Amino acid sequence: MEDPTTQDTRSNLLLKKHDNLPQFDQFPPSPPQTEENDSESSEEVEILLPPPTNPPTQVLDIDKKTPDAHVPRDPRLIRLTGTHPFNVEAPLSALFNEGFLTSPELFYVRNHGAVPEVKDQDIPNWQFSVEGLVERPLTLTLRQLIAEYEQITCPITLVCAGNRRKEQNQVRKSQGFSWGAAGVSTALFTGVAMSEVIKKARPRRRARYVCMEGADKLPNGFYGTSVKLNWVMDPNRGMMLAYKMNGEMLRPDHGKPLRAVIPGQIGGRSVKWLKKLIITAAPSDNWYHIYDNRVLPTMVSPDESANNPKWWQDDRYAIYDLSTNSAIAYPAHEEQVCLKDGPEKYRAKGYAYGGGGRRITRVEISIDKGRTWRLADIDYAEDRYREVEQTLFGGRLDMSWRESCFCWCHWWLDIPTLELADAKDLVVRAMDESMNIQPKEMYWSVLGMMNNPWFRVTISKEGDYLRFEHPTQPALMPGGWMERVKKAGGNLTNGHWGENLAGEEEKAVVHEQAKEVPMTKAGLKNEILIDELRKHDNEDEPWFVINGEVYTGLPFMKEHPGGAQSILSAAGLDTSDEFMAIHSETAKAMMPSYHLGTLSDSAKLSLTEPASETASNEPRPTFLNSRAWTKAVLHSKRAISADTMIFTFTLEHPEQTLGLPVGQHLMIRLRDPVDREAIIRPYTPISDTTRKGYLDVLIKLYLSSGSHPGGKMSRAMNSLPVGHGVDFKGPIGRFEYIGRGRCAVNGVERKVKSFAMICGGSGITPIFQVFRAVMRDADDPTTCTVLNGNRLVEDILCREDLDALLQGNEHRGEVIHTLTKATEEWAGLKGRINEDLVQKHCHAHKETMVLVCGPEALEKSVRKVLREQGWAEEQVLFF
Ligand code: MTE
Numbered sequence: 114m115e116d117p118t119t120q121d122t123r124s125n126l127l128l129k130k131h132d133n134l135p136q137f138d139q140f141p142p143s144p145p146q147t148e149e150n151d152s153e154s155s156e157e158v159e160i161l162l163p164p165p166t167n168p169p170t171q172v173l174d175i176d177k178k179t180p181d182a183h184v185p186r187d188p189r190l191i192r193l194t195g196t197h198p199f200n201v202e203a204p205l206s207a208l209f210n211e212g213f214l215t216s217p218e219l220f221y222v223r224n225h226g227a228v229p230e231v232k233d234q235d236i237p238n239w240q241f242s243v244e245g246l247v248e249r250p251l252t253l254t255l256r257q258l259i260a261e262y263e264q265i266t267c268p269i270t271l272v273c274a275g276n277r278r279k280e281q282n283q284v285r286k287s288q289g290f291s292w293g294a295a296g297v298s299t300a301l302f303t304g305v306a307m308s309e310v311i312k313k314a315r316p317r318r319r320a321r322y323v324c325m326e327g328a329d330k331l332p333n334g335f336y337g338t339s340v341k342l343n344w345v346m347d348p349n350r351g352m353m354l355a356y357k358m359n360g361e362m363l364r365p366d367h368g369k370p371l372r373a374v375i376p377g378q379i380g381g382r383s384v385k386w387l388k389k390l391i392i393t394a395a396p397s398d399n400w401y402h403i404y405d406n407r408v409l410p411t412m413v414s415p416d417e418s419a420n421n422p423k424w425w426q427d428d429r430y431a432i433y434d435l436s437t438n439s440a441i442a443y444p445a446h447e448e449q450v451c452l453k454d455g456p457e458k459y460r461a462k463g464y465a466y467g468g469g470g471r472r473i474t475r476v477e478i479s480i481d482k483g484r485t486w487r488l489a490d491i492d493y494a495e496d497r498y499r500e501v502e503q504t505l506f507g508g509r510l511d512m513s514w515r516e517s518c519f520c521w522c523h524w525w526l527d528i529p530t531l532e533l534a535d536a537k538d539l540v541v542r543a544m545d546e547s548m549n550i551q552p553k554e555m556y557w558s559v560l561g562m563m564n565n566p567w568f569r570v571t572i573s574k575e576g577d578y579l580r581f582e583h584p585t586q587p588a589l590m591p592g593g594w595m596e597r598v599k600k601a602g603g604n605l606t607n608g609h610w611g612e613n614l615a616g617e618e619e620k621a622v623v624h625e626q627a628k629e630v631p632m633t634k635a636g637l638k639n640e641i642l643i644d645e646l647r648k649h650d651n652e653d654e655p656w657f658v659i660n661g662e663v664y665t666g667l668p669f670m671k672e673h674p675g676g677a678q679s680i681l682s683a684a685g686l687d688t689s690d691e692f693m694a695i696h697s698e699t700a701k702a703m704m705p706s707y708h709l710g711t712l713s714d715s716a717k718l719s720l721t722e723p724a725s726e727t728a729s730n731e732p733r734p735t736f737l738n739s740r741a742w743t744k745a746v747l748h749s750k751r752a753i754s755a756d757t758m759i760f761t762f763t764l765e766h767p768e769q770t771l772g773l774p775v776g777q778h779l780m781i782r783l784r785d786p787v788d789r790e791a792i793i794r795p796y797t798p799i800s801d802t803t804r805k806g807y808l809d810v811l812i813k814l815y816l817s818s819g820s821h822p823g824g825k826m827s828r829a830m831n832s833l834p835v836g837h838g839v840d841f842k843g844p845i846g847r848f849e850y851i852g853r854g855r856c857a858v859n860g861v862e863r864k865v866k867s868f869a870m871i872c873g874g875s876g877i878t879p880i881f882q883v884f885r886a887v888m889r890d891a892d893d894p895t896t897c898t899v900l901n902g903n904r905l906v907e908d909i910l911c912r913e914d915l916d917a918l919l920q921g922n923e924h925r926g927e928v929i930h931t932l933t934k935a936t937e938e939w940a941g942l943k944g945r946i947n948e949d950l951v952q953k954h955c956h957a958h959k960e961t962m963v964l965v966c967g968p969e970a971l972e973k974s975v976r977k978v979l980r981e982q983g984w985a986e987e988q989v990l991f992f
Contacts, residue, residue, distance in 0.1 A: 160501055160510075161268075161494055163301065163359035166216040180227035180838065184365045187218040193290050193588045198224045199366060202295035202587055209442035209464065213494035213523065214268065215298035217358050222366045223273050223296075225401065226331040227838075229365075229386045236362065236370040245324070245392035248315035255356060255370055262305040266508030267351060267376075268495055270299040270466055270520045272435055274379035274406050274562040279585040280555065283595040284605050287561025288415055288790070293587030294440040294568065297466065299520050302374050303508040304355035307390075308346045316342060316392050324391040324399065325373050325384035332783050333832040337399030338382050338406070340375055340433065342392065349470065349517050351376045354387065360506035376519035377470040378433045379563075381406040396428055400832060407431050408558045418559045419825075422817060435468030437551055438565040439476060439524070439543035444581035446570075446592065452534055453577045458527040463568070465491070465524055467545035470517025475544045476524040480536035482609075483553060483567070487526060489541075495520040533572060534579055538610075540567040554608070569594075569610060591714055632704035633662055639710030643719045646712065650685025656709065657683040659692045661717055664707040674991075676777075676847035677859055682739035687720045691780065691842075694793035735772025736764045736808070737779060742840035745808060747833055754907055757813045757875065759799065760830065762839065767806040775802060775850040775886045776879060778992075779843030781810070783829040794826045795845060797879040797992075799911065808841075811910060813875040848964070848990050850883045854895045856962070858990065865895060865962045869955035871946060871975050873902040873967030877910050879992045880966055888918040888926055898954050899928040902946040902971060906932060906939060929954060946971065948978045957984055966992040 169185040176182055179197040190201035202208070203219040211219060231239065237256040244250045253261075276296035281287050311323065323345050326337040344350045355374045356363055363369040368385030375382040381401075396402065407430045409418055418424050441463040444450070450459060465473045472493070477486040499512045524541075533539070542551040555566045571582045571594040585593035595605060603611030641663045649656035655666040657680070666673075666680035673680055683691070712720070736743060745762035752758050764771070773779060778795045785792055800809035814831050815824035833839070849857045856865050868887070870880045880899060887895050903909050915928045931942035931950065942950070955963060963984060965975050972991055979989055 160498055160505070161213050163214045164211045164216050166359065166361075167218065168361075168364070169218055181365075183230045184228050186366070189219065190222070191293070191295075191587050191590070193292060198226050199228070200224060200290065202293055203298075205293060205295045205440070205442055205583075206445045208295045208298065209462070209523075213520070214300060214359060217300065217361070217364045217367060220298040220300060220358070220367060221271075221273060221296050223275075223380060224329070224366065225336055226329045229328040231365070231369055231386075239370045241371060241388050241390065243310060243314040243390045243392070246317040246320040246394060247311075247392050248317060249313065251310070251314050253310070258305055258310070258354065258371075259356070262309050264303060264508040265306060265353065266301055266303040266357075266505040266510045267353070267512065268299060268301050268498055268520050269351070269374055269376045270297060271374070271380040271383060272297040272438075272466060274381055274432055274435075275560075276438070277440070277564040277568075278561040279587060279593075280566075280595060281557055281561035281564050283585060283593075283599060284555060284557055287557070288418075288559055288785075289561040291585070291588050293585060294583075295587070296380075297464070297521060300358045301360065301506060302353060302355040303357035303360070303506045304353045304371075304374070306348070307352040307354050307373065308348070310354060311342070311345055311390065311392070314392070319394045320392045322393045322396050324389075324393055324397040324402075325382075325387060326389040326391065326399070327368075327384045328386040328388045330834045330837050331401070332829050332837065333400035333404075334834060335388075335399070336384065336401050337389075337397055338384060338402040339393070339397035339399075340378070340382055349515060351470070351515065351517065351519055357506055357508075377435060377468055377517065379406055379435055382433065396431070402431075405560070406562065407560060408556070408563050409560070411557055413559055415559055432563055433469075434471075435466060436563045436565045437465075437467050437471075437473070437543050437545045437549045439463060439465035439473075439541050439551065440568045441539065441541050441570050441583070444539070444570055444572075446581065446583035446586065448581045449575075450530060450533070450579045450581075451577055452530065452574075452579060455530055457530060459530050459533055460525055460527050461489075461539060461541075462523065462525040463541055464521045465541075465543035466521040467518060467543075467549070470519060471545040471547055471549070472518040473522050473543050474546045476522075477542055477544075478526050478528070479540050479542075480528065480532060480538070482538065483540060486542075487528075489524040489526040491522050491524045493518070493520075493522045495522070530579075534574060536572055538569050538571045539581075540569045542567045555606075589717070630698050630701040632659065632701050632708070633711075634705045634708040637708060637710060640713050641710045641716065642713050643716035646716060646720075647685055652677075652681050652684070655680050655684035657685070658687040658712055658720060659689045659704070661712050663709045663712055664704060665709055666707070668707060669703075671859060674847065676845060678739065679845040682842075682845070686740065690782070690791035691793050694791055695780075695795065732766045732769065734769065736769050737772040737841060737843045739843060739845075742782060742842050744838040745841055747835050747837050747839060748807065749835060750833075753811070754910065756816070757811060757910060758831075760810045760812060760833075761800075762808045762810070762841075764806050764808060770805055771798065771800075771802050771808055773798065773802045773844050775852075776848045776856070776883050777844040777846035778879065779841050780845065781826075782840040782842070783826065783833070785825065785829070792826050792829055797882055799878055799881065801885070802882070811875060811878055846879075846992070848992070850886050852886060852890060853893050858987075864960055866960035867896040867956075867958065867962075868898070869951075869961060869963045870897060870899045871902075871951070871955075871963065871965045871967070871971075872899070873946070873971040874908065875910060876965075876967035876971070876992070877901060878966075880964060881911050881914070883964065884915070884926070885918055888922045893925075895925070897926045899926075900946055900950060900954055901928065901930050902967070903930065903932055904934045906935065927954075946975065948981065951975070951978050952982060955979075955982075957982065957988075961988065963989045964992065965989065 169187050172185050175196050193200045199222050202221045239255040242252045273296035275289050275292045277294050278289050279291035282291050321342050322339045323342050324339040326335050329336050345352050353374045356371050371387045372385040373383050403425050409424050409430050413424050443462045465476050467473050476489040479486050502511045544550040551565050553567050573580050582594045584595045598611035605611040670677040670680050748761045748763045750758050750760050778797045780793050780795050782791050782793045796810050798808055799811040814827040817823035847859050872880045884897050887893050887897050919926050935943045
């Protein structure tokens with residue numbers, strides 16, 4: 114049955130026509146035309162063609178400073194992970210109004226990183242390989258794929274496994290960003306059955322999986338995943354290699370020029386910018402296959418999953434087929450219906466989809482919280498394509514033989530408006546042909562994927578109007594009944610969506626929230642507008658924003674361990690990522706006393722817009738910017754010990770210097786590839802700060818061993834591919850060595866005659882910067898004694914560089930190493946840095962300064978020793 118109302122909006126064109134669309138040897142093919150092609154006679158059949166498309170031609174301002182500055186996009190799309198990478202969904206009503214097929218500009222996008230740039234003229238020569246457990250490895254160009262294989266066209270719905278995740282995040286924050294209910298879209302894909310290409314390569318006997326790899330370089334390698342070989346070979350599963358979407362060449366965000374399309378499964382398996390098909394005996398070992406797209410058991414907390422890799426490696430928790438799901442599009446969020454002169458009946462409408470090709474066989478609506486249900490009408494538009502056999506967009510459209518359902522369906526139900534007026538809510542649930550039905554309760558899991566409980570829209574009566582509210586709004590957009598209920602103290606997991614039903618016992622499902630340190634002043638209700646915030650982007654009284662709350666930095670500028678500069682750098686800005694990533698619980702607990710109020714909703718939006726500072730095309734002489742992240746590209750990595758590497762980055766141009774005062778630090782930011790959360794750590798580079806064009810950072814890597822998963826930053830840095838951009842910001846730090854016995858602490862200059870430098874492990878890096886500055890300047894009268902503690906001789910970092918600096922400077926410098934696990938051959942000192950060593954080598958003098966940097970235990974014991982030996986606080990500096 115067909116819903117007549119879908120025809121009056123911007124619905125898909127229902128045409129009586131035959132294929133009149135571009136030939137597949139045209140590069141790039143022109144977009145589909147919608148008038149009838151008289152030159153080809155055809156049997157008249159009814160199929161749905163794509164809605165009118167209006168391809169964006171402009172690169173939006175917001176994208177201009179990102180690696181995606183080559184991709185024109187539709188401004189209506191809602192960005193779910195800030196500016197970059199591009200993860201978006203359309204407003205739900207706009208998506209639904211398009212009808213069965215979605216225009217490419219509104220099709221949801223899930224990009225883990227930057228979009229590979231492929232010029233139109235290079236499309237025919239795009240190469241991909243079929244390799245691994247095959248008799249005949251192949252390398253094919255797109256031109257060959259089109260010329261040598263049969264072309265097919267088929268409508269397919271893609272759904273991101275995170276669709277509807279915002280609801281999970283309202284219950285308990287998952288490790289994933291907040292999709293609304295529009296992470297789903299449908300298109301006519303044209304390409305080649307994946308099985309045809311694999312057959313040509315002739316898989317060997319033990320072959321069981323097809324691994325796919327894209328061209329997008331990410332922090333943990335190229336994006337990749339796998340599916341089972343026997344699924345690929347099964348025509349009922351319809352897996353394809355596609356290069357057209359709705360008759361036009363794939364757009365950059367959707368995999369231009371070639372992608373895999375895996376129908377019925379989560380979108381994460383449909384690899385874009387496809388470069389490799391690797392046939393293997395085991396599932397993909399790609400980082401993104403293992404740490405993404407999984408539903409771990411509900412009791413596995415974010416901490417447990419981070420500490421115990423076994424959860425990720427268990428293939429039982431990997432997701433392939435989609436789960437049964439549905440949502441209500443109308444009533445839309447915040448829609449109002451007039452009871453006085455409105456329609457007698459209200460038509461509720463929405464979508465539903467099943468997984469693994471299973472058909473949705475019923476959609477049910479309840480307006481009494483699930484006590485009774487009404488059957489909705491369903492329009493399976495996909496069935497219309499089964500009735501024809503023809504060429505469409507250069508591919509054979511022939512689905513009559515296939516029973517599987519790879520597309521969403523639309524449903525609708527007319528409900529008397531007066532009955533709605535008596536109801537408190539409207540819920541929908543769908544069931545598939547295997548009787549898989551959506552549950553009432555949410556199955557929360559650490560990645561928040563496959564969320565599919567009943568979709569509920571609340572109804573409230575406001576005067577003569579009914580007002581509807583969806584559960585959530587995507588991304589950080591405020592609104593939705595879940596947020597409202599939570600704010601009012603309701604427990605969303607009590608079995609009644611957080612409502613208190615009189616006489617019914619609360620039976621809350623416990624989803625223990627990570628203990629969050631409150632950072633706001635209790636009871637403070639003060640809305641701060643953007644103009645007020647902007648007035649405080651200076652040193653008189655710097656204000657900054659963390660998670661939508663405004664704080665003043667003035668009272669702790671002097672004491673801040675990162676130096677006043679780090680507060681001034683954040684003035685007037687949203688510093689949530691940095692603050693949350695690098696501050697301790699103790700620092701967070703101090704925040705209520707600096708809390709000024711909450712940023713207004715419009716101010717929050719203005720803050721996410723790109724900085725208004727006009728970008729100049731002039732090459733910048735120095736690289737670091739203390740108020741914005743700037744990117745340097747990883748040039749090479751060099752191991753200098755079993756667990757330490759030097760990462761060399763290229764700056765923006767060969768003449769550029771770093772712009773870091775001696776003794777100060779910079780911050781490196783990588784994004785966790787799964788949840789996009791920022792991983793930020795301070796480092797002191799090892800290269801000379803005056804070096805042009807390059808930057809070297811020494812990093813000690815804490816990698817996984819046994820059951821320990823290793824450090825987050827270490828894992829991310831270790832798997833960083835050469836050529837990948839990394840964000841830097843700075844300088845930060847309280848201390849600066851100006852030179853020739855002059856230094857500054859918190860901007861206040863002082864004299865120093867000698868430095869006692871105490872360090873351990875990679876704590877040598879800031880010490881090394883200062884030591885080098887002193888030793889390099891023959892006219893600098895300052896003396897330096899370095900006490901460097903390590904475990905083994907091979908743990909001593911920069912030893913040769915230190916020795917080289919000492920040559921000819923023995924009268925001004927001394928470097929003493931002590932080892933806790935020294936071998937027989939070690940002729941130097943043994944044991945920890947203790948009170949005797951400190952007493953012997955660090956002479957308390959008015960103009961001596963002690964600089965300390967090392968592991969927490971070393972810093973703690975040195976602090977105690979120095980205090981006992983009478984050093985004044987202001988003489989000691991912990992980096
Ligand atoms: N392929 C590559 N190479 N890189 C990616 O980031 N994202 C995956 C998949 N294929 C991704 C990829 C995910 S998680 C989804 S949901 C779909 O692409 C989204 O496809 P779309 O952006 O065309 O809608």
